[in-house]
Amino acid sequence: MSFSITWHGHGTFSLNIGGKHIVVDPFFAGNNPAAKTAVSDVAADFILQTHGHGDHIADTVGLAIRTGALVIGNFEICNWIGGKGHDNVHAMNTGGGWDFPFGRVKMTPALHSSGLPDGSYGGDPGGFVVTAEGKNIYIAGDTAVFSDMSLIGRMGLDAAILPIGDNFTMGPDDALLAIDYLKPKVVIPCHYNTWPLIAVDAAAWAKRVSSETEAKPVVLAVDETYTV
Ligand code: NI
Numbered sequence: 001m002s003f004s005i006t007w008h009g010h011g012t013f014s015l016n017i018g019g020k021h022i023v024v025d026p027f028f029a030g031n032n033p034a035a036k037t038a039v040s041d042v043a044a045d046f047i048l049q050t051h052g053h054g055d056h057i058a059d060t061v062g063l064a065i066r067t068g069a070l071v072i073g074n075f076e077i078c079n080w081i082g083g084k085g086h087d088n089v090h091a092m093n094t095g096g097g098w099d100f101p102f103g104r105v106k107m108t109p110a111l112h113s114s115g116l117p118d119g120s121y122g123g124d125p126g127g128f129v130v131t132a133e134g135k136n137i138y139i140a141g142d143t144a145v146f147s148d149m150s151l152i153g154r155m156g157l158d159a160a161i162l163p164i165g166d167n168f169t170m171g172p173d174d175a176l177l178a179i180d181y182l183k184p185k186v187v188i189p190c191h192y193n194t195w196p197l198i199a200v201d202a203a204a205w206a207k208r209v210s211s212e213t214e215a216k217p218v219v220l221a222v223d224e225t226y227t228v
């Protein structure tokens, strides 16, 4: 059994957990300027949706309909996807957890917004802790740093996926603060360098992670895979 994490650029990841494919925030080539993979080449058994913004949900409905994947997200986003012709959804809300065939998913808070691309109300934004194969992986989603991250850290995190791009989410300095609260063994940055507005020198940031925190930085190239 295995748990691997592949970054597709921006906030989009695919997890392979014991052969099951879980795609986080589908935003692929053609929509995502940082992505190299086309959504037509992506396998999905499950989709985790952190919030409703276009840079996270642009390819969700198409991928879900083609693959039949179960979409896991907040109540409002699941209703919206149902209205787009895909009924295979599992609605959750902040603080709740559920055991799926690949592992447990707990929805965590995020300090952000969540409007859907057509202006529909997208509920509250979130993140996820995925527990599988004896590992806890935190996917922060788009968020500011918040001190209650220390409660998430109490779960014992093998890895944390954090936005570092600034402007729309926490930036490099606040991501270091988040690591202090979360205390993950490994930290994987995302949501940077997609556009000039969120340009970050990730290598320089990783050096700071190594020197200023206990976490090991893992800076992935686009389509690179890290096995937890
Ligand atoms: Ni967003």
Ligand code: MN
Pocket (backbone or CB within 6 Å): 011, 053, 055, 056, 142, 168, 191
């Ligand atoms: Mn975003």
